[in-house]
Amino acid sequence: MFLKIGSRGEDVKELQLALNVLGHNCGVADGIFGRGTAHQVEKFQESAHIHADGIVGRGTMRALNESLDAAGEGSSKFELGKHPDPVETLHKMKWVKVEADKVDGSGGYNRFYLREDAAEAYNAFRGDVLALGGVITSAGARRPLHDSSKSKSRSTKSMHYTGLALDMALDSGMNNPKKERYVVEESGDRRWNVWCRTENESVPKVKLSGYTYNHTRVLVEDRFFSITDLAKKHGWQPIRARSWFMRGGKFTGAEWWHFQWEDGLIKGKSTFGGELLKLYSLTECKEFAHWEDAKNCTFGVDWF
DSSP states (O other), X not given: OOBOTTOBSHHHHXXXXXXXXXXXOOOSOOSBOOHXXXXXXXXXXXXXXXXXXXXXXXXHHHHHHHHHHHTTOGGXXXXXXXXXXXXXXXXXXXXXXXXXOOOTTOOOOSXXXXXXXXXXXXXXXXXXXXXXXXXXXXXXXXXXXXXXXXXXXXXXXXTTTTTOEEEOXXXXXXXXTTXXXXXXXXXXXXXXXXXXXXXXXXXXXXXXXXXXTTSOEEEEXXXXXXXXXXXXXXXXXXXXXXXXXHTTOOGGGOOTTEEEXXXXXXXXXXXXXXXXXXTSOHHHHHTSTTHHHHTTOBXXXXXX
């Protein structure tokens, strides 16, 4: 079971009652999961130091149960149940090393690892970027299964585990838009358009309003092309900033740097566990701390 904006019914009502008990006021428990309930879910997730996405799946329900127990409200706990493991595939994909670009003033890496099909798409993406005189910096990509710490800015079902996500260097943008290679511009609904500065004279000059980690905006004019548009062309999709960052929170919630390769996934069918099993054995997956909570999360439903 999972609940998110648009969900209705007794399960939502029980969720609202539980949040109210824990001091996250949803108002009258009407069984309608609207933006107000989503906001309170995010506030609870932040307080529990788990990924604050406003979606209530097994991981959030488990955290709610722990909080309800601690508050002496065990009778309000949710039934989690048990679910079968995804089917293991015999053929395993390889991890492939790809190149990235070092730039002055950034501590990023010059290489990282992706799943083999994502690596092919990345190399095509980077080829287009280099042809325009741009760069792709890196803060890494592959996240090993043993690296399973909880954080409101880190998803327990991150595509970094499945080899389908990359992070550009956090210090290569959003600090000083007048000098950095990347200028990050708001595009609405907590989303960004990442622009890359270039000396290629075939690229026209544009005026941008660069957003900073300090939640200020700096006007710049130079030759820029959209990294975001080129990424989408090759199946790499950006994600939204965390809501708490847009409320004035610290830089770790900006997420402008994160792109994930979604062309290899099928909405409503691909599962987090199934994608992990393309890289790891079932035995290895079961050692992942969040396996039971995340294994059956479905792409486009309760997994991004």
